[in-house]
Amino acid sequence: MPDAAAGTPLHIITLVKSVPDAQLERRFTEERHIDRSEGVLGELDEYPLETALRIKETAEEREIRVTALTMGPTGASAAAKKALQIGADDAYVLTDDALAGADISATSTALRAAIERIQQVSELDAQLLVVTGMASDDGESGAVPAQLAERLGVHLLSQATSVELSEGRLVVTRTATVEQQKVSAALPAVVSVTDQANDPRYPNFKAIMAAKKKPLTELSLTSVGIGPTAVKPRAQVLTAEPRPPRHGGTVITDEGDAGVQIVDFLQKERVL
Amino acid sequence: MSAVLVYFESVGAELTSAQQELITLADAVGEVQVVTGSTTSDAVHALALEGVHTLYTGEGEIHAPDPAVIDLLETAVQETRAHAVLARNTADTTDALARLAVRLDTGLITDGVGLSHDLRVTKSVLAGSYTTTARVAEGRPLIATMKPNSTEPHLVPGGAPEIVTLPVTAAAAEQLRVLERTPLEASDRPSLTEARCVVAGGRGLDGDFGPLEELADELGAAIGASRAATDAGWIDHAAQVGQTGVTVSPQLYISAGISGAIQQRAGMQTAQTIVAINKDEDAPVFEIADFGVVGDLFEVVPQMVEELRRRRS
Numbered sequence: 124m125p126d127a128a129a130g131t132p133l134h135i136i137t138l139v140k141s142v143p144d145a146q147l148e149r150r151f152t153e154e155r156h157i158d159r160s161e162g163v164l165g166e167l168d169e170y171p172l173e174t175a176l177r178i179k180e181t182a183e184e185r186e187i188r189v190t191a192l193t194m195g196p197t198g199a200s201a202a203a204k205k206a207l208q209i210g211a212d213d214a215y216v217l218t219d220d221a222l223a224g225a226d227i228s229a230t231s232t233a234l235r236a237a238i239e240r241i242q243q244v245s246e247l248d249a250q251l252l253v254v255t256g257m258a259s260d261d262g263e264s265g266a267v268p269a270q271l272a273e274r275l276g277v278h279l280l281s282q283a284t285s286v287e288l289s290e291g292r293l294v295v296t297r298t299a300t301v302e303q304q305k306v307s308a309a310l311p312a313v314v315s316v317t318d319q320a321n322d323p324r325y326p327n328f329k330a331i332m333a334a335k336k337k338p339l340t341e342l343s344l345t346s347v348g349i350g351p352t353a354v355k356p357r358a359q360v361l362t363a364e365p366r367p368p369r370h371g372g373t374v375i376t377d378e379g380d381a382g383v384q385i386v387d388f389l390q391k392e393r394v395l
Numbered sequence: 396m397s398a399v400l401v402y403f404e405s406v407g408a409e410l411t412s413a414q415q416e417l418i419t420l421a422d423a424v425g426e427v428q429v430v431t432g433s434t435t436s437d438a439v440h441a442l443a444l445e446g447v448h449t450l451y452t453g454e455g456e457i458h459a460p461d462p463a464v465i466d467l468l469e470t471a472v473q474e475t476r477a478h479a480v481l482a483r484n485t486a487d488t489t490d491a492l493a494r495l496a497v498r499l500d501t502g503l504i505t506d507g508v509g510l511s512h513d514l515r516v517t518k519s520v521l522a523g524s525y526t527t528t529a530r531v532a533e534g535r536p537l538i539a540t541m542k543p544n545s546t547e548p549h550l551v552p553g554g555a556p557e558i559v560t561l562p563v564t565a566a567a568a569e570q571l572r573v574l575e576r577t578p579l580e581a582s583d584r585p586s587l588t589e590a591r592c593v594v595a596g597g598r599g600l601d602g603d604f605g606p607l608e609e610l611a612d613e614l615g616a617a618i619g620a621s622r623a624a625t626d627a628g629w630i631d632h633a634a635q636v637g638q639t640g641v642t643v644s645p646q647l648y649i650s651a652g653i654s655g656a657i658q659q660r661a662g663m664q665t666a667q668t669i670v671a672i673n674k675d676e677d678a679p680v681f682e683i684a685d686f687g688v689v690g691d692l693f694e695v696v697p698q699m700v701e702e703l704r705r706r707r708s
Contacts, residue, residue, distance in 0.1 A: 139579070139583075145638060146657060149522075150521075151527075155527070159522075175605060178427065193533070228496065228497070229503075251692050257486075261521065262520075264489070265489055265505070266492075266493035266503055267491075267493075269491075270493045270497050271493040273465075273497040273498070278571050279462075281490050282486045286586050297460070299459055299486075300485045301579055303579060304576055305574045306573050307571075307572065308570065308572070318639045357500070357502030357503075357531055358503065359529060359531075361515065361530060363526075364525065366519070366523060369664055369669075370683075371681050372687070374681050374684070374686075374687035375689070376689045377689065377691065377694065381688040381695045383702045384688070385695070386699055386706065
């Protein structure tokens with residue numbers, strides 16, 4: 124088949140998340156939600172963005188738009204702005220009080236509605252490809268891409284280490300539980316990529332200046348057409364306790380018998 | 396008693412330690428039913444255990460990324476009326492259970508380390524800095540993935556379970572087709588996430604994992620590595636322990652030549668006992684090690700191996 128899809132535009136929507144900086148202390152709020160009042164673009168979200176940009180850069184003839192979508196508190200727009208600096212064409216920020224404490228189910232429900240809304244307003248009449256990281260840097264469930272694919276009714280290709288478009292089909296190398304698989308799928312699809320997929324670029328000064336002119340649109344649940352009951356969490360956190368900090372034990376300097384001393388310690392601790 | 400459905404990607408002649416743990420956890424909260432997309436002929440013997448009632452399979456092999464895996468799970472839930480579905484926390488099973496939760500309109504809880512009688516799941520979050528308990532909304536089945544090393548397996552041999560073939564077959568390959576399969580490198584060592592003991596090396600190894608391999612062999616341990624070591628290409632990326640790699644919670648974690656920056660600690664600080672060897676006395680790993688040695692790992696580790704052998708003989 125000749126490249127029938129070449130004439131159809133492609134809309135790549137990458138999910139990016141504003142997450143608390145892992146270098147700083149992260150905590151839960153009194154409502155037992157992860158405190159996301161201050162955030163940075165999740166490191167794992169740089170890889171899907173790079174995947175999207177490379178697809179766009181290698182497809183010469185095809186019209187491709189790369190959109191960054193984030194969902195989170197008011198400050199989450201920082202992650203969307205960073206995505207614009209890295210190279211996304213436009214960005215959307217879904218913010219709503221009803222989304223505080225959203226679980227996997229609520230998150231995927233809201234993102235599905237946002238994606239469908241973005242497709243409507245973009246007037247591209249394009250094929251859809253959603254690209255995500257392997258997990259968020261804070262919740263770390265890695266389950267949102269699968270739920271999103273299920274809700275959108277599209278293919279899921281998770282844990283991808285390479286993503287290419289070939290004759291209108293996706294060709295993905297992915298790491299399954301016991302094997303590596305090369306998988307081909309028709310669009311539309313949701314693909315999650317690992318941190319082995321590429322080396323993400325850094326925005327340069329020119330890109331940072333250019334990003335200021337790119338469109339950034341705020342969305343609410345009302346504007347994406349769903350009510351607060353649709354995003355009622357299906358799982359609730361009942362308790363969230365800080366783990367008692369680990370304390371260092373004995374530290375010795377090797378004077379020629381440290382190997383023996385370690386074995387003594389292991390025997391005393393009954394871990395051998 | 397209500398049924399608990401346990402999903403295994405495959406069942407072979409012997410259950411893995413993680414599979415044994417899942418059956419132990421499930422047995423404590425209900426009548427155990429097992430569902431899998433892939434069995435060998437001796438799988439039924441592996442599951443001849445007290446408390447395991449039925450083994451559900453599809454018609455023929457069904458593997459990820461085939462969405463028929465979710466059809467199989469959904470059919471098994473309808474058949475058993477299970478009030479909980481449990482599986483390991485691999486990426487493929489997480490995908491399957493996540494999609495099942497959408498179909499059943501219920502909650503998903505991932506990476507549990509404990510399960511109570513009233514189906515509350517305990518988990519360790521934010522890189523081990525918090526412990527949470529969570530449950531799904533009232534009146535809905537619990538869907539949860541559990542981490543290995545969460546419980547001590549306790550199984551009693553019993554009669555063979557009944558085998559029930561559900562009317563689910565692999566999906567047509569036109570839309571989603573697996574073009575190639577390459578088995579991941581098999582090792583005689585236990586897998587990193589399931590191992591009771593992990594020996595991990597970093598920049599200080601300077602490319603030579605030899606001494607750590609000897610120690611791992613002596614301890615029956617899995618080998619892990621810091622990102623510095625995997626990025627340098629000294630060892631496969633799959634061995635990476637840390638924020639962007641694997642999270643392990645073994646009984647014993649031995650860290651050699653790893654400074655223990657926060658990204659690394661995120662992957663191992665829930666280990667029961669941590670031993671660290673590093674030549675830099677200011678290495679942050681000593682802040683969390685139960686026993687630390689400031690010294691040259693190329694002298695300390697071989698001496699450990701020698702001492703372990705001496706005591707064993």
